[in-house]
Amino acid sequence: MLSASSSLLRSSLRTAAKSGLQLRCFSHLPLSVPIKLPNGLEYEQPTGLFINNKFVPSVEKKTFEVINPSTEEEICHVYEGREDDVGIAVSAADTAFNNGSWSNIEPSYRANCLLNLANFIEQDKELIASIETLDNGKAINNARGDVQVVINYLKFAAGQADKMGGRLINTGDQYLNFAKREPLGVCGQIIPWNFPLLMWAWKVGPALATGNTVVMKTAESTPLSALYVSQYIPKSGIPPGVFNIVSGFGKIVGEAITNNPKIKKIAFTGSTATGKHIYMNAASQLKKVTLELGGKSxxxxxxxxxxxxxxxxxxxxxxxxxxxxxxxxxxxxxxxxxxxxxxxxxxxxxxxxxxxxxxxxxxxxxxxxxxxxxxxxxxxxxxxxxxxxxxxxxxxxxxxxxxxxxxxxxxxxxxxxxxxxxxxxxxxxxxxxxxxxxxxxxxxxxxxxxxxxxxxxxxxxxxxxxxxxxxxxxxxxxxxxxxxxxxxxxGFNASGLGREMGLESFEGYLQTKAVRARLY
The missing domain is CATH 3.40.309.10 (Aldehyde Dehydrogenase; Chain A, domain 2)
Incomplete structure (x- = not known):
């Protein structure tokens, strides 16, 4: 495999790792690096943050190392986002939401974009499954199954985009009443390392189908597949700022996403302890929260x-x-x-x-x-x-x-x-x-x-x-x-709040506005 850093840099990082330090450095990393996979496939791996439909370096130009869990060898480095990068991504998402380029557009357009996204992934599914296997260590057949569920779910979400409008309410002939379903705004999404791409899709699908915009943090140990498929976002017709990724660490990027006042909803998948922490932070700003947490089933x-x-x-x-x-x-x-x-x-x-x-x-x-x-x-x-x-x-x-x-x-x-x-x-x-x-x-x-x-x-x-x-x-x-x-x-109890997949997953990304008009 080709690496993004020199042997001297790798040596320094190994020394830091043995000393218990975080694997971080200052580097002028290119925005993509060539990688050859163990099965012979070759591709360009994006390494930047994904903001406003472009891969960009982080403000401080810091990077972190991504390790192959099957060999314990370095795969590459990716840019590490920090608080400033979260602020830039949130600003892009907020602008995209408020200008109506996604939130107010005809729902069928959003449906077509999500369908395009699913089709791009389907055309590249063997490579994407291989990236997932490289980065996460899961068996290739498991990864192929994950990618197929990603494709199916994005197509399902596309099919629901124009079915979230609301309802008429009859209270007699003197009034016109209707309940309108509206998106929340900017949604912060924090996904885990065990199903990197699947959790990407479970979060992206309902958020975008309902007209929201997104700032996402991937897990620091498995950022590669989400960055790779993000290149399909602009190709699918999704406007700039609608979907953004800030790679980084939970205590920095995750905290910045949770605490940003412009973010109206937090969706998190991970440990129950972290979920409780996020829930408490979000409660102080009355953010809507979806938590998919631990289990002992x-x-x-x-x-x-x-x-x-x-x-x-x-x-x-x-x-x-x-x-x-x-x-x-x-x-x-x-x-x-x-x-x-x-x-x-x-x-x-x-x-x-x-x-x-x-x-x-x-x-x-x-x-x-x-x-x-x-x-x-x-x-x-x-x-x-x-x-x-x-x-x-x-x-x-x-x-x-x-x-x-x-x-x-x-x-x-x-x-x-x-x-x-x-x-x-x-x-x-x-x-x-x-x-x-x-x-x-x-x-x-x-x-x-x-x-x-x-x-x-x-x-x-x-x-x-x-x-x-x-x-x-x-x-x-x-x-x-x-x-x-x-x-x-x-889940129930300490396993979380809200639902992923199914029609229920869309509820976490909508709010209801009641309109009651007296007729003359």
Missing amino acids: PNIVFADADLKMAVQSIINGIYYNSGEVCCAGSRVYVQEEIYDQLLEELKNAAENVKVGDPFSESTFQGAQTSQNQLSKILSYVEIGKKEGATLITGGERLGSKGYFIKPTIFGDVKEDMHIVKEEIFGPFVTVSKFKTLDDVVKMANDSEYGLAAGIHTSNINTAIKVADQVKAGTVWINTYNDFHHQVPFG
Whole structure:
């Protein structure tokens, strides 16, 4: 791979990293660098901030390093935004909103632009999936699935752009009443590192379809795919200032976005702790907020379930995307009659999960996205052992290069253990026994989170009864991590506020104006 910086610069950055310093430097970085991907594809990677439909350097010309989690090698540098850059981006977005070039234009025009955007991505989808795999470490087949969901969701959002107008209200012949749906204004959007492009689309789609403008912060560890697809924004017909990206760090760029008074709405996907902080900051200015946060989701297997199907759903529920999924089925509950049999089959299946080179077509579990995440997962392995749980399989780093870990299963767990209660965010699952439906519902709901749940049974009455009682925003029956762009996604309790995807996702980007006119 080609790098944007010299060997001297890389050496300095490595030294800084070993000293615990942030990987930042002053550099005259070009606005794009050539990159050759491991699968042989070559492309130009944008490195600038994206403001007013152009890639530009940051005000202070600082950059930060982007690391390939599969090799621990530098991919390139991108410009690091700071408070001044956020101010410039917000000003551009505010101007674009107030001049009406997007907010007041015919909704069908916005629909066509979003459709164009989806089509550009579709034409380039193999390259975009490869960029996602390079930057995030996820398996290439997972990345391809992400890109397809991106395309489908943008097309869905395009189809809703002209359906958000409002309604007439009949109060008799002396008045004309109508409720009008209007965009909010400038929206701040902060996306995570586990699904960089997918979260980009989940935020962009409803915000732009409803006529808002956007200032977005990507995750500092995975900025590349969002920057790459942003080059399609002007080509799609979207006016300058409507969509902007300021790459950078949460404590600087994220804070500046959250606190800017011109930003009327914050959409954040990430940890519950950060979500609470953002919520408190936004509340001081009465900003509208959407939060998609953490989870510790139960995946329940009844004795009458199809065992092979259930095991495959558990595998998909916890090892898909290297386990870096907020709704991962990280707590498996198995009815006691089949506990031993399921645990043995699950162990065999986990040990046959292909972990390694994410560009290999046979790989299911790629690398963890960062050294920090790998270290966190391994620390929970030690916590689980100390708490008295039984390590069934995994729990070890795989190889010495790249952030890989073996699929991990703990049995003989108790419900008050840290490994059962706390979000680990990796390929790490606990397996518990239960006796009755009432028992497992109580266990499933014994969590501060409420993002998702899985139910495996051949009895539809059992499935619906548990689905009704479990406290989760999404419930999958005889499947898991099975997303569709028309189905809303979001959590209860500490898992967040508002919804992504589905018709419900548009509500977070609209406000209602009532008009009542007396007729003479």
